[in-house]
Amino acid sequence: MPDILPLDRRTALTLGAGALLSGIEPAFAREIGQSGAPDWASEPMRWFQLAFTEDDPGRYDPVVWIDYFQQIHADGVCLSAGGGIAFYPTAIPYHGMAQGIGKGVDPFGDMVAACKKLGMRVLARIDPHAMNAAAAAAHPEWALTGPDGKIKRHGSAPDLTLTCAYGPYNFELMPKVIEEIARRYPVDGFFGNRWNGSGTCYCQSCRTLYRAASGQEVPVDPDPSKPEGRRYAAWVEERLFTLMDLWNAAMRKHRPQAFFIPGGDRRGLVDLNGPALSKRLPLAFCDRQARSAVDSPWATGPEVWGAGRYTRELRAFMKDKPVGHIISVGVEEAYRWKDSVQSPAEICIWAAGAIAQGARPWITKFNAKPLDRRWMEVVRQIYSWHHANEAYLRNSGNLSRVAIVHSPRTTAYLGGWNRRGQLEGHLRGFYQAALESRVPFDLIDEDFLDEASLSRFRTIILANAAVLSDAQCDQIRAFVQRGGNLIATHQTSLYDGDGRLRVDFGLADLFGCSVTRKAEGPLKNAYLTLRHAHPAMAGLSDISRTIGPLFRQPVTAHDQSDVALTLVPSYPDLPMERVFTDKAETNLPMAICRQVGRGRVAYLPMDIDRTFAELGHGDHLTLLRAMLDWTHQEAHPLQIEGPGLLDIACWCQPKSMTSHLVNLNNPMTMRGSYREAIRTGPYRVRMKLPQDKRAAQARLLTAGMAVPHGAADGWVEVDVPYIDFHEVVAIDFA
Template identity: 45%
Template sequence: MNRRQFILAGLGTPAITLHPGSPINFITDPATSLILPGATPRTRPRTSRMRWAQLAFVENDPKHFDPDFWLDYFRRIHADGALLSAGGVVAFYPTNVPHHHRSDWLGNSDPVGEMIKGCRKMNMSVVLRTDPHATRQDMFDAHPDYISVTADGKPRRHWANPDLWVTCAYGPYNLVFMTDVHREIMQRYQPDGIFSNRWAGHGICYCRHCTENFKKATGLDLPRSERRLDPAYQKWEAWRKDRLRDVWFTWDGEIRKQRASARFIPNGFPDKLETGKFADFFFADQQARRGVIPPWSNAMGAKELRAGLGMKPIVNIFSVGVEEEYRWKDSVQNDAEIRIWVAEGVANGMRPCFVKFGAYIYDKRWMKAVEKMYQAYLRNETYLKNTAPLARIGLVYSEQTSQKYGGKPWQEKSNEHALGVYQALVEEHLPFEMVNDKLLDRDHLKPFRLLILPNIAALSDSQCRQLRDFVNAGGSLLATFETSLYDEEGQPRNDFGLTDLFGVSVDRTNAPGTTAPVHHSPRHHSPGHHIPRRHSPGHKCRPGRRPHAQLLPPHKNRPPRRERPGRRLQDHQLRIQGKGQTQLGLPFSRHPDPHLSRPPDGRRLPQAGRDRHPRALPQRARPRPQHRAPRPQSRKRPRRLHTRATSTAVSGRC
């Protein structure tokens, strides 16, 4: 018996007791040696396995796929959890629920049952997958009210398959029909949980159920457009969240009736805070990147979920195929792309789960890469369990700002503020965690010494008060752009909600909508090239107060200058306020010509780490170039473009 088993068996109580609101919340099951609060041995979910495999069946798979091939592969990669398609649009088992369409290739077979039997012989956890987003003509004929309706009153055909109808997610199709399907699946197979894909609807539905229920709940008619800032649409978003919560609880309650330890696992919910509150276990469907999305976006998703879920198990569903706009599910990503995407998730606490759409394989090149990764994770499993974040920097994200803020030219793509700061922290190798803006209480902020607010524009008075308490307790704040300039409903304030901390006020003499040139380095553009930039209302330093640090935009052929009290600061500035002793080196700007401002006493702001970019120093502090003998022609290297972002620092003791 090892120490952990002794503690569990001998004491019968958790070895670690934490405050219920603590962000470091250890949750899992006996397989990973952590403890679910309030759970008995009969009700603990068995879904906290470390390496998962998903088979997303297509309709003709019952005729073509080889279950022994897949079970042998699961054995080779040491998978200890399986996610298997069961029902919804298509039933891959002999269902008895009326209008639950059986696969035309099913015959007398039961591929779901065969796979479950083989997985359980290997002591794997099994979660079954349903997909309720569409249905067949027989369902349309029997229950036309189950079908989603467009704004012009027409039943909605499926966008990819004209033989299917899109279902309404907020009415009896989910609450009645899919509840029957989930009950049958639980009674027949007793899985460890049911995961539903595409269960949350596809925009506004104008069926009679939605029309009546929305009118009853709000007194309004359904909005005719999906403009994010339309008050009627925001009412619909809140109503939709309530309806989806009802669906979640209905399915979860029925599943627990059949097996107390089983859970319903939604594929996404419109509120990450409630996801963390109600979910014991979660599948993060972050399959791959497309276009110019950086690999760390997988890690960012993991951090955002962990901000609400704590250390509850999160499984990362990743695709082995190409996930571009026009995708073919039998395509294969190259090995390096698969590895870097999965590594970002695993390094941030997620458990990997490959997904293969279609159980018949045309291209097997991905299989060896996944096998090597999973075997490596098995060898290092000890270090992937029982983890907790130790970062002391918190990067705040805000669903509230995403929903209620915007509408003006300079507020477009406001999410890029967070992306830029995230990239800067990654480049500087600074450990950090994401912080949900609705969890700013003392207990959740206790681990952090510095909070970064990248344009968290919509903050309530209560949230501003919590941030002041954080500063008064010794923490530091770094905020950008219009942080706290709007309330929780997106209504503008006369001044920043945190103006007393920042020491700056809004200067509305800089009229919105004006443009100013932004000069770029001739290394990237021709001399004098400029791009118009839209301005927000400026910021003015309050009399008698100086910002602790500020970032001034670069000026062509001109050294940086210091702002004085009472003078207007530029819109892109850095503000740091706090009693804590903090040292920070933070790349902040996209501009390739970096400049640093100076603190009031004129000292040069120090760089964090080795200063590798002489142009990041003020004009007078730049080192003189050293004259060296020219290199032989054969050793010349092509000139590399400087891409290092502007850095600034605040001195102090960590």
């Protein structure tokens, strides 16, 4: 088998993971440029995935689905093709086939032909993660192998063997499969389910390739918090990007406009490099199908606003390219009830959260013989609304001026497998604070801190973005020099791009302080004292003292006049007679807020964001909001008066602008299991018009009516009487 890792990449591997992770593939960029970026990627607005089961061939009714696709105005479809189990008569030896295929039975081919007749774009779903017994017996070298040399069976279907994603199954067999499908069927692209492996593999191919690339053995414990784990993750990433390029080349022999779209819950076990991924993807989907009761980074979590969060994570590296959100109509829990159906309210709120943040909906259904059809009418209503208002949902740009930097490298390098959830708490906390504060905001990927990517933002938030390379620190410094504002927490920039501890913050000059010793915590019975004389705290005169964070990073301020918050250190919390302190105020800085050139920088040497995610204390929300207000110094482009909790977004389209309001006022918001819409309102919505635009008319897209609007000084104002799940205020430009 050829070693297709290019020599320069192999050299990069020896330099360490950080050097490699920031790389992109110029050759591939040129190839895309020559063949023309696939022009169809932005066309489909509503997707549907029909995933066949092995007993579907000959037993399901294609007419039901074709009728349904027309009813819901679906314009993109993903259909099960092959990989481990083919749903067409494949001629490739050891490419497994579903029962009954081949005697004139070709469910994939039938559905492709019918969908193309409707003008739909078609993705062939491939799933190479497991193979049947005949394939495993003939090709044991295709199997996922443990450190003991034993091949691994499928956990749920023991007659199947798991495959190695980095070796000959994906690199030799799958290009033939992809080419066969592309040659026989008029597909527009391929979607890969579980294409990227089922864990660390110790097969002969992996051992040989890894040794050649790194000079090391495949690590026994590839936890990315260890250098050997990061080296292995970098190699995996390289293999997967090479695989994507190989598969793209295979399909383009017959379908020049086709491209591969990876499935996967986020961006891989250690998140794949954002720029390298977006370079290869004209269109991407977020596979976070529904809320789940488990609160862990491997699950979607219980909060209903997760749909919006994962869409923002996708757009953090896809930016203005089209993105979609894969939505399940079933219950997505560890117990895997794949034939289940959620309540209509739950489907509606999850879809609304994703659509509001710019996702095109993709409904996924397993089994072409639906046993429980209650979801079909719900999806028909959502998709019919989406179709009727399509012009207002085809966004050309997001208007928010605040971005939280998404730093998956920090969570992987410092959190590893075990503490990743804790590290993600920083982003989750600031995310919730921005949501509760009704600040329109986006996420931006840690590798898109360049001038062009940050140009639309006035303030960026580094919620414990601890791992930052020197180059990234320079980019942030340049952003502030251009007049940008910065909020940072805890150990931001304390580690270099490879995850090595620095002696001081990479951004110490911006923060106006230096590290004195290692982080402390958890802190019990410690408090924060506000210095109201500092302008950043001036608006908070009713709070003089509040509870402290759980962890803090001790620092010394370069100038005490920049200090806006100080620490009251822990003092006894038992027995009650001892619960007192003589320290009402110290010089221990907990917020350093300063003007740096034309920008403002607020640095909080503590995990107040993560503490807020855990405890939800109102004073911490007030403090985080005060940091946003003091730094940002500009009216947000969307302002809403009215009750409760909303997820919001503001967008422009070529001839209009829209504001999305998702109603999260429901007792089930933090748990996700919606029963009903709880109508809330009224709201007054003020939107800032883009320069040189005037408002001609206003519409409420869910209420389905034109409404009066007021306009003055470049702002337009509309009253929204109520919201059930989701309302969109659309302003047509004159």
